[in-house]
Amino acid sequence: MIDNSTLMIAIAFSSGALMLTLVLSWLNARHDGHLISWAAGMAFVVIALAALGLRNGRYDMLMQLGPFSALISGMALIHVGICQFRTGRARVLPAALLWVVAMLATGLPFFMGLSGVGTIALNLFCAIYMALCGYQYWAGRAEAPVPLLTAAVLFALTGISFLACAVLLVIEGRFVLTTPPNNWAEAFNSIMAIIGLTGIGALSLTLNQSRAARRHRLEAQTDSLTGLLNRRALFDRFGKAELPVGTAVLMFDIDHFKQINDRQGHAAGDAVIQQFAAILRQNLRDDDSMARIGGEEFCAVLQPMPVDQAKLVAERIRTDFEQAAVRLLSENIRSTVSVGVATSGADESFSSVLNRADSALYKAKDNGRNRVTAAALRLIA
Numbered sequence: 001m002i003d004n005s006t007l008m009i010a011i012a013f014s015s016g017a018l019m020l021t022l023v024l025s026w027l028n029a030r031h032d033g034h035l036i037s038w039a040a041g042m043a044f045v046v047i048a049l050a051a052l053g054l055r056n057g058r059y060d061m062l063m064q065l066g067p068f069s070a071l072i073s074g075m076a077l078i079h080v081g082i083c084q085f086r087t088g089r090a091r092v093l094p095a096a097l098l099w100v101v102a103m104l105a106t107g108l109p110f111f112m113g114l115s116g117v118g119t120i121a122l123n124l125f126c127a128i129y130m131a132l133c134g135y136q137y138w139a140g141r142a143e144a145p146v147p148l149l150t151a152a153v154l155f156a157l158t159g160i161s162f163l164a165c166a167v168l169l170v171i172e173g174r175f176v177l178t179t180p181p182n183n184w185a186e187a188f189n190s191i192m193a194i195i196g197l198t199g200i201g202a203l204s205l206t207l208n209q210s211r212a213a214r215r216h217r218l219e220a221q222t223d224s225l226t227g228l229l230n231r232r233a234l235f236d237r238f239g240k241a242e243l244p245v246g247t248a249v250l251m252f253d254i255d256h257f258k259q260i261n262d263r264q265g266h267a268a269g270d271a272v273i274q275q276f277a278a279i280l281r282q283n284l285r286d287d288d289s290m291a292r293i294g295g296e297e298f299c300a301v302l303q304p305m306p307v308d309q310a311k312l313v314a315e316r317i318r319t320d321f322e323q324a325a326v327r328l329l330s331e332n333i334r335s336t337v338s339v340g341v342a343t344s345g346a347d348e349s350f351s352s353v354l355n356r357a358d359s360a361l362y363k364a365k366d367n368g369r370n371r372v373t374a375a376a377l378r379l380i381a
Contacts, residue, residue: 037081130159
């Protein structure tokens with residue numbers, strides 16, 4: 001039968017491999033701060049488990065306080081990393097307060113000669129940290145239900161194994177220890193630590209890679225200046241598919257935009273574009289699609305509606321933009337926009353409606369700009 005010290009060394013090696021993987025992942029994505037928090041936490045866990053595995057039966061205060069402190073610090077950093085992963089930020093003050101309480105509750109009994117009480121406190125706080133980590137994954141389960149729920153269950157089971165160690169010491173009344181505990185709860189805890197660390201580590205890395213892939217895909221489909229869809233994303237979304245009858249397509253072109261760039265500079269041009277994108281968002285719904293498809297050209301695809309209603313939406317956007325002023329240094333910059341509107345007919349593709357809206361846009365510009373022009377309804381396929 002494998003003794004507990006051997007299991008500790010095995011867990012330390014497993015944790016060390018996971019720590020190295022996390023560091024390498026962080027080096028390739030330094031904006032993912034949770035990775036380095038996880039790696040730092042695993043480093044403390046490795047130190048703690050290696051020391052516990054090599055203690056050779058010693059259970060004096062020095063031999064215990066060092067590894068126990070490292071283990072609590074590792075758990076705290078892993079919890080901070082998981083909070084960063086789920087929410088994008090770490091609540092440093094609550095995490096620091098919990099760490100201080102855990103360190104005091106574990107360390108003070110050893111100074112009082114109650115090594116068993118200190119060991120019980122260690123196991124209880126490890127169980128608390130496991131429960132907190134599991135809760136974070138449970139709370140964020142909507143992002144990826146199966147892996148996050150699996151990780152939450154693994155944290156819960158690992159936490160239960162720590163709790164079992166504490167409860168068994170209390171039941172046995174072992175408030176002073178001269179040798180390391182050696183019972184079924186300790187063996188269960190060691191096995192769960194191996195399974196839990198390996199499983200949670202693999203799931204966490206998979207979730208991080210999946211999130212990174214989604215982020216890269218979103219960046220590839222998003223216009224960096226405005227945050228709207230780009231041309232590629234718009235055509236990927238609608239392609240050559242037929243639109244529901246009455247789907248409104250609005251084409252926008254900011255009037256005399258080149259003159260803004262030439263006279264006020266590209267910073268002014270960028271500010272005008274961002275202003276127009278903000279006005280689009282204010283006037284359209286979340287389920288409408290908005291895209292910047294060229295330098296000063298924008299497109300919006302709206303839910304089915306009568307063409308007159310689509311013209312009213314376009315007119316509202318045109319008016320708001322005309323009345324808005326972009327403040328740049330000491331200068332107010334005003335601009336206008338021309339709009340072409342088309343609504344889809346029966347069996348009509350997105351490309352066809354877009355071409356008709358584009359033709360209406362050119363008519364608006366030819367007729368003096370700063371106006372809305374609608375394309376004729378397409379009555380037959």
